[in-house]
Amino acid sequence: MSELSKTFILTIACPDTFGIVANVTSFLADEGAFVTKLEQFGDPESKRFFMRVKFEAGRALRTEAEFAEKFGPIGERFSMEWKLHDYFRKPRVILMVSKFGHCLNDILHRVASNNLRIDIPAVVSNHEDMRGIVEWNGIPYYHLPVNNENKQAQEAKLLELVSEHKADLVGLARYMQVLSTDLCRALEGRCINIHHSFLPSFKGAKPYHQAHKRGVKLIGGTAHYVTADLDEGPIIHQAVERVDHTMTAEDMVEIGRDIESVVFSRAIQMHCEHRVFRNGSKTVIFRR
Incomplete structure (x- = not known):
């Protein structure tokens, strides 16, 4: 400007x-x-x-x-x-996704409806599943499959894309890969993840199944900044939904998808409206 x-x-x-x-x-x-x-x-x-x-x-x-x-x-x-x-500049957000498209689809719809003021210059995935919907929206799709042998090289390519597209933020829209410590540090403060539980409960894999096993009465979703400590970054936004004893773990997964989508999009919006401030291991959020 x-x-x-x-x-x-x-x-x-x-x-x-x-x-x-x-x-x-x-x-x-x-x-x-x-x-x-x-x-x-x-x-x-x-x-x-x-x-x-x-x-x-x-x-x-x-x-x-x-x-x-x-x-x-x-x-x-x-x-x-x-x-x-x-205020009028739209932040540039690269989204990363694996095989679950609900958070990605929600963001794409909000952007297309002008309900979320961001530009999405690229979507990155370790699978091909979401290519059709992404390219239908006119957004470049980068397939970067990850395994133990190529993880470092693929993360280097991701950082090149972040630089090339002048991305302000990276959003992990159910990207089911653990980022390396080096990548977490490189993206510190500008990478948001959506975790499918009400953190700090049920970290790691299959949190809904963990919750079902414990007989919880509330399940939730948590959007947080990514750090080298898995699922422990400063929390930006959370929401919950009540469940009961009649529900299976798969029922909880289905209910949770709606929560995750809303929580993730609101966290992206808060960050891009410059309402989120890091305060040690916590955040200060100024509401709209």
Whole structure:
């Protein structure tokens, strides 16, 4: 972007202290910006402060570089991790899928219906099953089969695709492969997984069967950031559905597909609207 003539989101994370809000809002007012929404949270445990500001840019801030130059001293004063986001720019999300297409299909429908403002430059899969629906939507499909011998090479190809397509985020839409530690680190903070259980319960494989064996009364889905620790990344969104003793494990799997689809799409949306802030092993989420 060159001209700050539209709507922008400013995100801030820093140590919690006195005067942050006053300095940020005074700066924007002095530069002719009109704040339309401001959300903030100070965590008393981590002593961290989080802020999301939506504003209409004023004429005094003509370029992104000028904004950075003028706002920089405030950022340094408060040790801020800050970023300016163009509200109208659609984030680019590469989706990864295996043989279960419900989360992928839900995302594709939401994008086609303009209910989810993202661009999908590519879909990557270790199987061919989803090629038809993806290419029908006009999206390139990359088949990268994975085994013990080629895993490192295929993950390198994935990172090349992320770079080539300038992807902001990778979404694991029931991609049934465990990512390597190196890949998790390379995608830290920009890779979201949907796990088919209410974490931290029932990690790993066949969580619905684990839940059925334990006779649970609630099953759920969890969207979380991917880390090197399997199914333990910071949680973004969760939902549950009530079940009972009459249901089989297969019944739970069927019910769970709807939960997974909604939870995954909402987590993608939250991230792409810059509402999610990492706070150690947890997240701070500013709601719509």
